[in-house]
Amino acid sequence: MLSLLQARRSIRRYTQQRPDQDVIDTLKEAVLRSPSSRGLNPWEFVFVDQPDLLAQLASAKPHGSAFLQQAALGVVVCGDERQTDVWVEDCSIASIILQLAAHAIGLGTCWIQIRNRTHNDTTSAEQYVQRLLHLPEYLRVESIISIGYPDEQKEPHPTSSLEYGKIHLNQY
């Protein structure tokens, strides 16, 4: 597990290779094994593999989402706000679990923030995604995780860059 965390980086360039069905199945199992508050599992995951839909999702924000167009898969992570007031936490945990599971099997991923981001002057990124995917308003959109086989190599963050000063013993 630690070696996975040591090597993990955000990957935004992907090859043309499509993941096999067993790879997709592994990712589905991983997200569904995420912990959630009170075990409510308030989430819904939209696995998007249609290139035209990925291209439209890539325009969800003016910055920081364009690379989704090249990805083999985008997983839209949504939470049902009617079920819990901590859907943000639950969806964030599911998002990172998905990223780590994908990295563990040789895929590259990047988190695309949707919640609290804007599409344009009149529409939030969340509304844009909700309309595109026919999501009801109560299904809030936290993130899109872009996934594909890496077409870029990134060095791990060196141990010397870790901010150990942010860790405190017993009191701040």
Ligand SMILES: Cc1cc2nc3c(=O)[nH]c(=O)nc-3n(C[C@H](O)[C@H](O)[C@H](O)COP(=O)(O)O)c2cc1C
């Ligand atoms: C909550 C969150 C939101 C993020 N949103 C975006 C995003 O919208 N677009 C993007 O390209 N990267 C996004 N990232 C990736 C970060 O930019 C990246 O994790 C950070 O720069 C550290 O780089 P690393 O993941 O390679 O260690 C996000 C990461 C997190 C945790």
